[in-house]
Amino acid sequence: MEELLERLLEECRPYTTAGKAADYIPELAKKDPSALGVYVIGSEGKHSWAGDCRQPFTLQSMVKPILLLQALLDNGACAIQSKVGVEATGKPFDAINAGERTLDSRHINPMVNMGAIVMCTLIHGSSYEERxxxxxxxxxQLVGDDTITIDQAVYLSEKSHGSKNRALAYLLKSHGILEDDVEEVLDCYFRAxxxxxxxxxxxxxxxxxANRGxxxxxNRRIFPAPLARYVNAILMTCGMYDGSGEFAIRVGIPAKSGVSGGIMAVVPTxxxxxxxxxxxxxxGNSVAGxxxxEKLSQELYLSIF
Amino acid sequence: MEELLERLLEECRPYTTAGKAADYIPELAKKDPSALGVYVIGSEGKHSWAGDCRQPFTLQSMVKPILLLQALLDNGACAIQSKVGVEATGKPFDAINAGERTLDSRHINPMVNMGAIVMCTLIHGSSYEERxxxxxxxxxQLVGDDTITIDQAVYLSEKSHGSKNRALAYLLKSHGILEDDVEEVLDCYFRAxxxxxxxxxxxxxxxxxANRGxxxxxNRRIFPAPLARYVNAILMTCGMYDGSGEFAIRVGIPAKSGVSGGIMAVVPTxxxxxxxxxxxxxxGNSVAGxxxxEKLSQELYLSIF
Amino acid sequence: MEELLERLLEECRPYTTAGKAADYIPELAKKDPSALGVYVIGSEGKHSWAGDCRQPFTLQSMVKPILLLQALLDNGACAIQSKVGVEATGKPFDAINAGERTLDSRHINPMVNMGAIVMCTLIHGSSYEERxxxxxxxxxQLVGDDTITIDQAVYLSEKSHGSKNRALAYLLKSHGILEDDVEEVLDCYFRAxxxxxxxxxxxxxxxxxANRGxxxxxNRRIFPAPLARYVNAILMTCGMYDGSGEFAIRVGIPAKSGVSGGIMAVVPTxxxxxxxxxxxxxxGNSVAGxxxxEKLSQELYLSIF
Amino acid sequence: MEELLERLLEECRPYTTAGKAADYIPELAKKDPSALGVYVIGSEGKHSWAGDCRQPFTLQSMVKPILLLQALLDNGACAIQSKVGVEATGKPFDAINAGERTLDSRHINPMVNMGAIVMCTLIHGSSYEERxxxxxxxxxQLVGDDTITIDQAVYLSEKSHGSKNRALAYLLKSHGILEDDVEEVLDCYFRAxxxxxxxxxxxxxxxxxANRGxxxxxNRRIFPAPLARYVNAILMTCGMYDGSGEFAIRVGIPAKSGVSGGIMAVVPTxxxxxxxxxxxxxxGNSVAGxxxxEKLSQELYLSIF
Structure with missing residues (x-):
């Protein structure tokens, strides 16, 4: 397996020059665009890796399935779906999913910014700090490391360049979907x-x-299996922004990308x-990633289709 | 003239029950919906009136041509048009005039909220208080009364129910069209x-x-004639929200309405x-107004077409 | 007057190189792009002209106010407005003014293709030939020449390159706004x-x-004055495509342009x-035109604002 | 298995009254809305069934994956994706996926009408009859019955009520995506x-x-396995119209519905x-279906997530 990962990594390295690092906040633009790493953990716990697999980066949109999972754990699936939908929007992640007079909950989902911001308000807690x-x-628990911290520089950079997210949040508030203080909600979102x-x-x-919780x-269960299926399904249809359809065809597994350049992929079971x-x-998806x-999926027949 | 105004006012009084007062902020909903007043000042200074013509109300959107005029006086027409357009948008006044990735200055104009918020940032002054x-x-000068004040209750109500305008302002900021502090700009706008x-x-x-300045x-000039033509023209095409086209056909004069129920109309010369x-x-236009x-226009041949 | 026209024409000639002739049908692209002509007829019948003012060209969109006028004469204003609206759409002339499930009559008007196609169906006649x-x-009567004919080459070119108009017409049909045979209606429209x-x-x-009929x-009346005001008003708000707002500010008179390069302008009275x-x-508006x-309006104070 | 199918069928029968049969063409509205049938064929060829499983109905949108498959067989995946995209559109199946000036191939996919019409033009053949x-x-071959025929009444009904599809096809033609004669292409599509x-x-x-071809x-192969994965993946993300996201969560398998009330579902392997x-x-999806x-998926753990 390690040998395979090394070989594929070398084959894909040229693609690191075919895209560019996110630059909407200065902190992300500082990252080395030539970095490339991969890490695989089998269902039974076997680890394999290659390349720059221990370089740190921020979750960005990859925190969206975690926000969804926490909101599902705290409220149940029905409550979530009454607030936001689950359909692909056919639009970029930070789109203004609003018509002239309406903001349709069916056009928001937890994998786009609007929906993820709503998830923050659904997590239980007496304060946003507690949430x-x-x-x-x-x-x-999910990443297997209870010493994780937030990257302060990225957090502050997000917070000071967050006009688009503020616009989305105030739009949600004007439509009565978000009720808490916008800055408090967004602070939680930016930290996440x-x-x-x-x-x-x-x-x-x-x-x-992949182990469904x-x-x-x-093999200890940390959340119920149906919630894993819920998250995996929404990753399949919406996890790679408006590139999810092509990813389903080319790779065929649930995955979530972030503008930091990470991809978290799930091969069920x-x-x-x-x-x-x-x-x-x-x-906004990692080119080489x-x-x-795609190559790994072809070699190991990972596609679920 | 007074007699004519009295007669038309009685003919139109039944229409005061055909609409409802704005209720998006509680203060506006408190107004007496049966009120109806009209006041005419001829170019040579003759005054005529009928009905509830001295009841106070707030300018609301009728301040938009004043914001535009001040911005034009401070910056000139070219600078204004490089920031916002002048075309009718075909959409309601508080529409999100943004596509997925773009916010096109040609789809904003000074008679919709987004454009009016931009006008606030173009007025000269060392502070927003001075602006x-x-x-x-x-x-x-325009309303002929230098003792005018703001309605504190409406102002505070606007400020605390301003999520949609905050969304519009942060959207402008995220696209680099608005650079100042959003809350400061909006405070100026809400006060206006x-x-x-x-x-x-x-x-x-x-x-x-009507006297072109x-x-x-x-007969003292307070601003150049071309700016009056500029404002009158944009009132004609965009002054009555997305009812401007029908108003041009039925009444045929430049006018601006506000959600407080006022209409300011111009019969050039x-x-x-x-x-x-x-x-x-x-x-959002006054029904009886x-x-x-329309009746006044028919009686006095006011249409400019 | 003739001297003025000659002078302005020379001043504007350089602008003929700043645009390009319509090329969506081959016939229009054959026209000499450097042509420039102007013709003025005063209300009392005085004629003045300069340049290429007798070169023939096709009406194109300038037939839209004539279609509207005929439909108004045959049905009255109320019937027309129940079918299509009068608001500016904020979109190009051939836009698909339809949402996902709805086609809102308020978003169509007689100055955009969809509305003009509907006008064809409202003209009275036992056959489309008679209409x-x-x-x-x-x-x-309107152009003062009862020997006018259609340009066969342009007509056939329109007919064979009319996919977009066919799409618009079938969309109208699918929404029940157009009931007649699409090809028959479009043939009438293309000929017009x-x-x-x-x-x-x-x-x-x-x-x-300008003489209101x-x-x-x-001085013989050929249609009622209110219909002239109706047409002039809609020309003011929608006559120059999505450049109508700027034209109102810069020129300030009702006008209609066509992609053939013509502009028909009205200075009321x-x-x-x-x-x-x-x-x-x-x-789609003539640059030099x-x-x-604009210059003529400044010299002769034509703006109605 | 048969027992399970019978039981689930009885449990779901009440849902047949919770929706209504398609009525956009008269022929479809004639169908008995209380009908309910299910048929299962295991990968190794075992058949099980319950209810009205031999009643005939038309493929409608369920022909879309067949059109895609034939186009893929004739042209390869690259050629198809250069013509139309594969992303979910976030819109109903017959949406006008066009902006004002553009028709973006990325906003069309083979599971919406526009894309399916394009597929017809990509199937090889010297005539549309041969295609x-x-x-x-x-x-x-796919349905395992070489005696299948078309339902003439439905075909003629589609053809005479096809204005919306004609609009879509002419729009494609006006953007150069469809080059053949519109009526010929649509005739093929309506028959399909x-x-x-x-x-x-x-x-x-x-x-x-499910057997990947x-x-x-x-066990005879009739098309290559990668094409099956391609089709299954696009069914997962776009097969159930704009209800695909919820279907992925609730059922979790690739499927395609049609307005005739049928659903064709694939449980890979x-x-x-x-x-x-x-x-x-x-x-437009069958309620009871x-x-x-959903119940079958829960009982048999069919979800692929």
Whole structure:
């Protein structure tokens, strides 16, 4: 397996020059665009890796399935779906999903910014500090590391460049979907996006979802199986932004990307995969990362279709 | 003339029950929906009136042509048009005029909220307090009353129910069109919307625009004629929200309505008209007010077409 | 006057190189882009002209106000407005004004293709041949020439390149707004667009509208004054495609342009103006033509604002 | 298995009254809305069924994956994706996926009408008759019945009520995506939608896709495995109209519905399922059919997530 990962990594390295690192906040633009790493954790706990798989980066949109999972745990699936929908929007992740007079909950989903912001308001807690701490605890279990922290520089950078997210949040508030203080909600969201992980953590999270809620090492259940199926399904249809349809055809597994260049992929019953390569395509997905997953899927017949 | 106004007012009174007062902020919903008043000031300074023409109400969207005028005076027409467009948007006044990735300045104009918020940032002044004081001075000249004040209750109500406007402002900021602090800009905008006037003041403002910048009493010029033509033209195409086309056909004169129920109308070279009747149609225009203007236009051949 | 026209024409000639002739059908692309002509007919019948004012070209969108006028004469204003709206759409002339499930009559108006196609179905006649003959008769009166014909080459070119208009017509049919045979309706529309005129004809048509329905020579009324005001008003708000707002500010008179490069302008009570210059801007309006009208408006104070 | 199917069928029968049969063409509205049938064919060829599983109905949108498959066989995946995209559109199946000036191939996919019409033009054949015959042959193999015919009444009804599809096709033509004669292309499309099948045929088709291109009885390959994965993936993300996201969560398998009330479902490596129940929800999917699939998925752990 290690040999295979090394070979595919070398084959995909040229693609790191075919995209560019996110630059909407200065902190992300500082990352080395030539980095490339992959980490695989099998359902039974076997680890394999290659390349820059221990470099730290922030979760960004990859925190969205975690926000969804915590909101599902706290409220149940019905309550979530009454607030936001689950359909692909056919639009970029930060789109203004509003018509002239209406904001249709069916056009928001937990994998786009609007929906993820709503998830923050659905996590239980007496304060936003408490909500965030509960999210951190779940995140720690998912990535298999309870020492995770947030990247302060990225967090502050997000916070000071967050006009688009503020617009989305105030729009939600004007339509009565968000009731709490916008700045407090967004602070929680910006902190969540700034949680620092590495490929190993992403692979661990993928393995927990692949095992439908059980930890790969101990097999201990940390959340019910139906919630894993829920999250995996929405990752399949909406996890790769408006590139999800093509990813389903080319790779064929549930996955979530982030603008930091990470991809967290789930091969149900088989393995979790973590990828890092910050050069992005126009949709915000890692170019070399998708290519690597495509090759891995072909070699190991990972597609679920 | 007084007799004519009295007669038309009685004919139109039934229409005050055909709409409903704005209720998006509690303060506006408190107004008496059966009120109806009209005030006319001829170009040579003759005053005529009927009904509830001295009841106070707030400018709301009728401050938009004043914001535009001040911005034009401070920056010139070219600078304004490089920031926002002048085309009708085909959408409601508070529409999100943004596509997925773009916010096209051609789809914003000074008569919709987004454009009016931008105008606030273009008014000169070392602070937003100074900008607002300059706007108040111009407004005082236009409405012929330098003792005007803002309605504190409406202002505070606007400020605490302003999520949609905050969304619009942060959207402008995220696209680099608005650079100042959003809350400071919006505070200026909310105050401007809360300036208190009556039908007499609107008629005076209409008369100044009809006289292309000269006061109706003294004939003293307070702004250049081309700016009056500029404002009158944009009132014609965009002044009555997305009911401007029908208003052009039925009434045929430049006018601006506000959700407080006022209409400020301009009959170039002939007169200014101020109307007040808070019961609104679905587009946000005064029902009885439009009907009264239509009849007045037919009786006095006011249409410029 | 002639001297003025000659001077302005020379000043505007350089603008003929700043645009390009319409090329969506081959026939229009054959026209000489450097042509420039202007013709003015005063309300009392005085004629003045300069440049290429007798070159023939097709009405194209300039037939839209004639279709509207005939439909108004045959059905009255109420019937027309129940079918299509009068608001500016904020979109290009051939836009698909339909949402996912709805086609809102308020988003169509007689100055955009969809609305003009509907007008064809509202003209009275036992056959489309008879409808077209009635339209030709009205057009002949308006342009002051009962020998007008259609340009066969343009007509056939429109007909064979008419996929977009077919899409619009079938969309109208699918929403129940158009009931007749699509090809028959479109044949009428394509023929109407292909009627051949010159600047003199446009100026005559403008003069009739300026005189609110009376012929400039004989003063004979050919349609009621309120219909002229109706047409002039809609020209003001929607006559220059999505450049109508800027035209209102820069020129300030009702006008209708066509992709053939013509502009028919109305100065209420004063004059009609016909312009020809086939080099168009991106919105489909004649570049030199608008510039010439702007200068003429400044020299003669034509703006109605 | 049969017992399970019978029991679930009874549990789901009440849902047949919770929707209504499609009525956009009169022929479909004639169907008995209380019908409910299910048919399962395992990968190894075992058949099980319950209810009205041999009632005939038309393929409608369920022909879309067959059109895609034939186009893929004739052109390869690259050629298809250069013509149309594969992303979910976030819109209803017959949406006008066009902006003002552009029609973006990325916003069309083979599971919405526009994309399916394009597929017709990509099938090889010297005439549209030959193309259709090739499609019929593939369809016969997929549904395991080479005696299938089209339902003439439905075909003629589609053809005479096809304004919306004509609008879509002319829009494609106006953007250069469709080059052939629109009526010829649509005739092929309407015939394809009118092919008559039953639950058994759908189950057979599902089994072939589940077996990634091999017939369930003989195990004979009729198309390459990668094409099956391609089709299954696009069914997962776009097969149930704009209800695909919720279907992924609730049922978790690739499937395609049609407005006739059929659903063809694929459980990769395990089975094909055919459902029939003509009462539809607002998105055009069979109400009882989805409910039955949901229960079956829970009982047999069919979800691939």
């Amino acid at each position: 965030f701490q509960r999210l951190m605890k779940l995140t720690g 996006c700034s949680i620092q992980v590495d490929c190993r953590g992403l692979a661990h999270m993928g393995a927990v979802l 059980r930890l790969p090492d101990s 088989r393995m979790g995969i973590g990828i890092y390569s910050p050069a992005l395509d126009q949709k 998708i290519r690597l997953l | 607002f004081q300059r706007l108040m001075k111009l407004t005082g 919307c809360s300036i208190q006037v009556d039908c007499r003041g609107l008629a005076h403002m209409g008369a100044v625009l 000269r006061l109706p009493d003294s 002939r007169m200014g008209i101020g109307i007040y009747s808070p019961a609104l149609d679905q587009k 439009i009907r009264l203007l | 077209f003959q009635r339209l030709m008769k009205l057009t002949g 667009c292909s009627i051949q005129v010159d600047c003199r004809g446009l100026a005559h048509m403008g003069a009739v509208l 009376r012929l400039p020579d004989s 004063r004059m009609g103006i016909g312009i020809y210059s086939p080099a168009l801007d991106q919105k 608008i510039r010439l009208l | 259709f015959q090739r499609l019929m042959k593939l369809t016969g 939608c009118s092919i008559q099948v039953d639950c058994r045929g759908l189950a057979h088709m599902g089994a072939v896709l 091999r017939l369930p009885d003989s 395990r089975m094909g399922i055919g459902i029939y129940s003509p009462a539809l929800d607002q998105k 989805i409910r039955l699939l």
